[in-house]
Amino acid sequence: MSSLAKQISVPIFSGQNYDYWAIKMKTYFQSQKLWEIVEEGVTLPEDSSTSSSAEKGKLENKKAKDSEALYYIQTAVADHIFPRISVATSAKEAWSILQKEYQGSAKVRIIKLQTLRRDFENMKMKDSETIDEYYTKVRELVNQLKAYGEDIPEKRVVEKLLISVTEKYDPIVTTIEEQKISPH
Template identity: 55%
Template structure:
């Protein structure tokens, strides 16, 4: 059964890549693929084969040659439409697709000598390329693939095995564990680039996830500080408070006894407080803060108000302190500084190699000559007042 309408020839339209003078090698690969898909690449590669005397050919051969002329013209049309108006004048005199292609090839890719020079530059870039510390594995692979593709376009033979080996030896030190595992457990000679990238991306994602968790949740181990005075005696602050309470009760009892006998005396608890810090465990001449400036913003010693790090909002992230059942006070600090000096509990971040505190009373010794710069959470840079040692005691075991 035949239909009344005739079917016309099927026409396929491809979106042509446009060449404007840059990235010629990429445009060349795309255009070659389009011409191959439409059976026209042979006219670019070998050119149109013209007979010596067309009049001597039989009619069938003449018809075949005319069909080839049409295909060559179609290939030339695609090349002409694949360049911008700035590039088009360079190929206006080309009569065949091969002439137009060779003209662009010679101008934008160069002759054999120019290609050799370009390859030398790309080889040097390939050998010296390394992944940056701040770079993710995908970005580095894209940079490397761009250089490899340019080298292959210029005729350089680079196998996937060579690319795999290059990636493994150019990763930062933080990738050493996964690199060692891949070299031990997998055959690098048959390992594809896609398989390698999958393993590296999985390792990178696990590492980033662990880093995020360590930042968001500080190490949940509470450590009690020993004061400088109590640590030398081997007593904790709780023992010191208990002893002070016993002495206070004993003093009250002594007062009552002495009042009955008509006598009065000054006990240890009745000694005058320090006029600098208002504490009663030392006199003014032995005060730790003697001679230090006092901030009128936070009432702490060692700095003036204009240099106070607590004056700016959101200078440090902290949680409000609260009392435990045993009377200890808790404070959560995210690797910055505590806001009050009286707190006896500190949360330490397991991801930090150094910790900070604004309470000088907890230090066993302080080296004021060490004043490193510290980057705060909001990006500000402050200078430390010193570096020293502290004594800590855990909840379950002394350290």
């Protein structure tokens, strides 16, 4: 384990905002060179008696990395969530359990993606919101869409912002639109 791993604490998942937690954990695992183990697991050879000592060493290294990743997952969940993954014997198994329970099946993900798309299309700034608050809401929604595999081009995000701000920002929107159109 690197000294960096000892300094960085993993984010704790308490049952809320699974998508954000999963992104943080994936980044953490990538930084520790463990993500491949979490995502793919460790494949054991059918007959280990014919394996060379180098192959056995690689397998032992992968098993150790799997145990390390499993430990990080176990310590990154709140106590009331831990029983759900306590029987998992690999990082991939624990990750899959959490993913299935909190992210949902393929059908659930499709429905969630459709809901997020609709929310994005129907989003409008409220009179009581500041531009900063509204931008944050739009950006959070775009990030959620990305987490579900939908990549919204930055141009589309800017268009959405310009179209959906309140009327008090019309002079600013007009200025921006004119600058986009005018030749330089």
